[in-house]
Amino acid sequence: MLKSNLLVLYLSYRDPRVKWFAKLFTLCVVAYAFSPIDLIPDFIPILGYVDDLIIVPIGIVLALKMIPQVVIEENRPKAQEILSKPRNWYTATLFIIVWVLLAAWLSLYVYNRFFS
Known part of the structure; x- marks a missing residue:
């Protein structure tokens, strides 16, 4: 579900109907989710996984709320198609x-x- 939502955000980011501030926020969320650099390093006990368990999902939810629902609904099947392709x-x-x-x-x- 997380991978699917990140792919939907990436596809939605490229849509011209999405406002610039939503694009900027979406770009930051997707880049942070795929980045090997964390806000809180993983070697710090308990707090190290906070960004993976809390910050990224909250960012995804907020980004999905900023993007028009029509764009999200158009990109969900595309994301599922990309994820279902055989490697x-x-x-x-x-x-x-x-x-x-x-x-x-x-x-x-x-x-x-x-x-x-």
Whole structure:
């Protein structure tokens, strides 16, 4: 549900019917949700997860209230369609294999060049 709502917000952000201040707030919420940098670092006991459990959902709810309902209803099916598409694991596997082979080749090259 959280991922779906974030995708709806992202799609709604790009809609011209959304007012500029709602776009700005929505952009901040989506960027914060996907950002690896937290307002309160996760290593702080209890408080570290406050932003993940409270701040992000409240931001999503507020952003959804700022966006016209028509825009949200148009973007919900689009978000569900994007989320339901199958992932192309073959391509991802191919890229991982290429990177592993490249790293192995580079390691052997450096070892043979500088350590033997």
